[in-house]
Amino acid sequence: MMQVQEGRDKFIQAWGTLGSSWGINRTMAQIHALLLISPIALSTEEIMDALGISRGNVNMNVRSLMDWGIVHKELRPGDRKEYFYAEKDIYLTAMKIMRERRKRELEPLIEIMTQLKQVEKLDTPEGQALTKAVHDIDHFAHQADTVLTTMEKMTSNWFTQQFLSVIKKIKPLG
Amino acid sequence: MMQVQEGRDKFIQAWGTLGSSWGINRTMAQIHALLLISPIALSTEEIMDALGISRGNVNMNVRSLMDWGIVHKELRPGDRKEYFYAEKDIYLTAMKIMRERRKRELEPLIEIMTQLKQVEKLDTPEGQALTKAVHDIDHFAHQADTVLTTMEKMTSNWFTQQFLSVIKKIKPLG
DNA sequence: CCACCATTTCAGAAGTTATTGAAAGTGTAG
DNA sequence: CTACACTTTCAATAACTTCTGAAATGGTGG
Structure with missing residues (x-):
């Protein structure tokens, strides 16, 4: 062993x-x-x-x-x-890492895509392909952002609830 | 512009x-x-x-x-x-990347945690802390694996359905 | 204000990863 | 079988990242 x-x-x-x-x-x-x-x-x-x-x-x-x-x-x-x-709570740790990565990676990506939406819309295949890619990625990034933000909120709620339930166990004595 | x-x-x-x-x-x-x-x-x-x-x-x-x-x-x-x-479908692309990372990172992690569950269970604080960390990470990794696998399946279903709906539009002619 | 102990910084060294380009490999048409 | 048109590999090297350790900085008690 x-x-x-x-x-x-x-x-x-x-x-x-x-x-x-x-x-x-x-x-x-x-x-x-x-x-x-x-x-x-x-x-x-x-x-x-x-x-x-x-x-x-x-x-x-x-x-x-x-x-x-x-x-x-x-x-x-x-x-x-x-x-x-x-931090010993592995879920909380994972959530904090997600949160940080979202901020450091997803947010800059969305910013760049917003800039790139300013590209002149030409009807050449090249122009269209670029416009489509930018649009799709922007859409995707916003969805991913929403999912992660929701998870963050859920976790902090869950955490708050755990915390409150601990408090409740203590309070009755007072 | x-x-x-x-x-x-x-x-x-x-x-x-x-x-x-x-x-x-x-x-x-x-x-x-x-x-x-x-x-x-x-x-x-x-x-x-x-x-x-x-x-x-x-x-x-x-x-x-x-x-x-x-x-x-x-x-x-x-x-x-x-x-x-x-591949021009950005969702499908994201899904394939997830799938690949799950295979390359999550699966090896689970394997190592399974090995580490074999550590002798001592009642020293050190032993307990290690046991807890291994247990928690193993649990978390399995959950993450389940979530990602489910998403994969959902996407391939969604993809299949898209595919079928395209087929349907063609078939009626035959 | 000084002495002390601890933290922070940073230039150079070490280590790691990515890139090149030329040589070897592959497969096909004649 | 050979020449050709491409693809793949790989050793050398370039580029980049991390790490060290000593010097600079910070802050506290006397």
Whole structure:
């Protein structure tokens, strides 16, 4: 049977590979994996040691992960160091990644298509083919945007409801 | 008002940029864009000239696009050259890309998680955190797989129906 | 305001991926 | 079988991305 240490290594390695096949860099994905399976928040040094990478590298990638909103900083009283931990809810994590990609990729695409709709409408085959492609992609992008935005809202509702149901369980005591 | 030539260039450039932010390489995306807005199938040489890239590069990337099933080969009688054209239905294109990514990314992920479920279940915080992460990701991956597979089936049904409705319009004559 | 500890930045090094172009391979017509 | 017209491969190299580590910056307690 596989030992925990071996499992952790495999997990980190697998997540890194998956990350790079999405546009995410290997190290960023590995740091994310490490934090995901760490029960406690880790310092920069601990991440450096665990993955054998430099201080600068950890800093840069941890910052990106925080930009994506899937890793957070923890400050401990009487300690100047920063400790990092990952969002542990995998659905929420996936949703945040989707949200970020929608913003970074879909929105610019829609913007460019809007510009391209300004192309002079010529009745040449070339002109028509371009106009059709732009129209179709614009339409598609808007639909995709709607679907993803709806999913985002559903998730945040679901999240809010979970949160409220937890609150309800506590409140009756007061 | 923007001219057609300027529009084509912008379109190709935009698609290339988008492609690279997804894991697709720039040139592959640009060739796809070029074929998408070309009313006729293009030869290797025509693609080389239009994008200013080498023969080998065109060959490799056109082949990848055909692997994804979004570009096809056309043979003209009495001509030894191969001509390439893109699938013009943007929804079908998107679906084929999804299908391919599901196969290439989600399936390997599920496989690795299945392996990792074999990790010895220890009651240490480390062991528990790993077990939870593996379980959650496995569950999520299966759900995502189901959603995407369902979408694939819906599209192929929709496609079949479109196809059948075209057939129906023709058949009554026979 | 200084000393200290931690974070951030960034230029150069290392590593990775894409591209070229020429050589090898393929298949067909004569 | 050979010449030809194309396609495919692949080693060298170019382009790009990531990583390092040391220096600059930031912020806190004394």
